[in-house]
Amino acid sequence: MKLIVAIIQPHQLPAVKQALFDEQIFKITVTNALGCGEEDKYQKVYRGVGFEVELLKKVRLELAVNEDFVERAIEAIVRGARTNQVGDGKIFVTDLMDCIRIRTGERGPGAIG
Amino acid sequence: MRKRNRFLLFGMLLILGVLVPLEAFAGKAEVKTSLMIDTLWVLLAAFLVFFMQAGFGMVEAGLIRAKNAANILMKNMMDFCMASLGFFVFGYALMFGGDGALFGVDGWFLINAKSPNHLPLYAFWLFQAAFCGAAATIVAGGMAERMKFSSYLLYSFVISAFVYPIVGHWVWGGGWLSTYQFHDFAGSTVVHALGGFSALVGTIILGPRLGKFGADGKPKSLGGHNIPLVALGVFILWFGWFGFNPGSELGFGDPEKIALIAINTNMAAVAGAISMMFVAWGKFGKPDLSLTLNGALAGLVAVTAPCNVVSPGAAIYIGALAGVLCLFGVLWLDSLQIDDPVGAFPVHGLCGLWGTLAVGLFAQKGFGAAYDGLFYGGGLKFLGIQAFGALAVIAFVVSSMWIVFKTIDALIGLRVTKEQELRGLDLSEHGMESYSGFQIFTTE
Numbered sequence: 251m252k253l254i255v256a257i258i259q260p261h262q263l264p265a266v267k268q269a270l271f272d273e274q275i276f277k278i279t280v281t282n283a284l285g286c287g288e289e290d291k292y293q294k295v296y297r298g299v300g301f302e303v304e305l306l307k308k309v310r311l312e313l314a315v316n317e318d319f320v321e322r323a324i325e326a327i328v329r330g331a332r333t334n335q336v337g338d339g340k341i342f343v344t345d346l347m348d349c350i351r352i353r354t355g356e357r358g359p360g361a362i363g
Numbered sequence: 364m365r366k367r368n369r370f371l372l373f374g375m376l377l378i379l380g381v382l383v384p385l386e387a388f389a390g391k392a393e394v395k396t397s398l399m400i401d402t403l404w405v406l407l408a409a410f411l412v413f414f415m416q417a418g419f420g421m422v423e424a425g426l427i428r429a430k431n432a433a434n435i436l437m438k439n440m441m442d443f444c445m446a447s448l449g450f451f452v453f454g455y456a457l458m459f460g461g462d463g464a465l466f467g468v469d470g471w472f473l474i475n476a477k478s479p480n481h482l483p484l485y486a487f488w489l490f491q492a493a494f495c496g497a498a499a500t501i502v503a504g505g506m507a508e509r510m511k512f513s514s515y516l517l518y519s520f521v522i523s524a525f526v527y528p529i530v531g532h533w534v535w536g537g538g539w540l541s542t543y544q545f546h547d548f549a550g551s552t553v554v555h556a557l558g559g560f561s562a563l564v565g566t567i568i569l570g571p572r573l574g575k576f577g578a579d580g581k582p583k584s585l586g587g588h589n590i591p592l593v594a595l596g597v598f599i600l601w602f603g604w605f606g607f608n609p610g611s612e613l614g615f616g617d618p619e620k621i622a623l624i625a626i627n628t629n630m631a632a633v634a635g636a637i638s639m640m641f642v643a644w645g646k647f648g649k650p651d652l653s654l655t656l657n658g659a660l661a662g663l664v665a666v667t668a669p670c671n672v673v674s675p676g677a678a679i680y681i682g683a684l685a686g687v688l689c690l691f692g693v694l695w696l697d698s699l700q701i702d703d704p705v706g707a708f709p710v711h712g713l714c715g716l717w718g719t720l721a722v723g724l725f726a727q728k729g730f731g732a733a734y735d736g737l738f739y740g741g742g743l744k745f746l747g748i749q750a751f752g753a754l755a756v757i758a759f760v761v762s763s764m765w766i767v768f769k770t771i772d773a774l775i776g777l778r779v780t781k782e783q784e785l786r787g788l789d790l791s792e793h794g795m796e797s798y799s800g801f802q803i804f805t806t807e
Contacts (some may be wrong), residue, residue, distance in 0.1 A: 260804070261574075261785045264574065282802045282803075282804060292790070293794060294790070294793065294794050294796070295794040295797060296795055296799075301795075309804075
């Protein structure tokens with residue numbers, strides 16, 4: 251079992267969701283995030299005072315997948331989020347020790363479903 | 364002089380000295396009190412209509428996404444400022460500066476301008492300028508979330524300085540439509556249909572927002588970020604409408620009439636909200652607040668033309684039908700893949716047209732109308748005049764605004780870039796965030 255964490259551009263979320271759904275991957279968690287990689291900072295001005303902002307808005311996707319779905323999930327996320335521009339994002343794949351379905355108490359790959 | 368004569372002389376002077384000024388004062392008061400009250404009323408109404416800018420601002424801001432809120436409010440703010448300026452420099456002269464069939468020519472910069480009635484020029488001007496601002500800001504909503512700010516400023520000045528005053532002149536300033544007894548009491552056509560149809564033209568030229576229509580053409584909901592603001596805005600507009608409609612009587616000489624206008628204004632709003640709520644409930648399964656709020660506005664827009672010549676019962680019908688019409692207008696635009704983020708065209712364009720036609724149906728000579736409407740034995744005559752006038756104005760507005768928008772597009776571009784639209788106009792056009800510090804999901 252793997253936990254896939256992806257940081258993507260917020261406006262790419264609908265495309266990534268659609269791509270994952272096309273691969274029959276429906277169970278995802280989405281949160282707000284701030285972050286930066288290689289992109290440029292941008293300027294904000296507030297009442298005459300300018301300042302630089304380096305932490306840009308991102309969206310963080312998390313999905314728990316079984317081994318046979320890992321590559322499919324990665325490919326789907328890349329397909330949805332890639333725009334060939336700096337700032338497309340990153341995907342992290344980590345091992346998942348266990349997964350428990352709260353309602354039934356199931357554990358393991360079956361609980362990922 | 365002898366003591367007695369001196370006493371008499373003093374007595375006479377005393378009496379004259381007291382009575383004459385009193386009489387003069389009483390005479391002055393007799394002439395001026397009604398003017399005082401009329402001016403007071405018109406100025407108060409002007410302040411109420413000005414407050415409607417806040418109403419429009421809140422409605423528009425609440426119905427769009429947070430990342431564009433400051434931008435729409437900036438456009439809203441500038442609308443009133445540009446309208447005031449444009450109306451001061453050109454607009455008043457075009458609208459009330461003479462008897463030309465198409466437009467007036469006297470009073471540029473308000474120099475040698477005249478009030479067309481008994482009201483002081485500046486009071487009348489302020490009232491009319493507030494209306495001008497209201498018309499201009501309707502378009503901000505229809506073109507929200509993807510229009511360039513500099514283009515908006517240009518458009519706002521042009522519509523306030525030229526297009527609106529010309530239409531206003533035709534209907535209220537002694538132009539050609541007024542000779543036909545075309546009846547638009549407070550501006551269903553002059554303000555709302557003008558704004559609504561301009562918004563339609565603008566939104567068609569601009570194109571839909573990114574992500575509004577899917578690849579299959581079905582509309583997606585790019586939801587408003589703050590429905591409480593929309594509700595606040597609608598209440599402010601409703602409140603302001605009590606100045607918009609009753610104020611258009613331009614005086615308080617007929618208290619019964621003012622009261623009739625006020626109650627009609629209220630009943631139409633109420634009927635619009637209720638009818639929209641029930642129809643939307645039936646159609647979509649749940650009573651929708653944002654649609655209901657739009658329904659109230661639809662009723663208000665529709666009653667704006669007929670409010671001084673129809674009964675309160677008729678106002679209820681007019682408002683109720685406006686609510687239904689507004690809903691179908693919203694769905695119709697979606698089916699045509701036209702993106703109107705706040706429903707500017709269904710509420711102002713369609714219902715403004717409906718209100719104008721409703722005069723031809725529900726007007727009564729007993730209330731002072733030129734003719735009886737269709738439902739009161741007057742036949743189709745009034746309806747025909749209303750339809751003719753409304754269509755003439757709409758044709759002018761659509762063609763002139765088409766030219767205006769296309770010209771602005773050719774000169775400096777109308778729409779922002781894709782990156783600017785996705786990042787949000789607050790950041791890309793103004794370099795600021797409306798909700799700095801909030802975590803807001805901006806995933807579209």
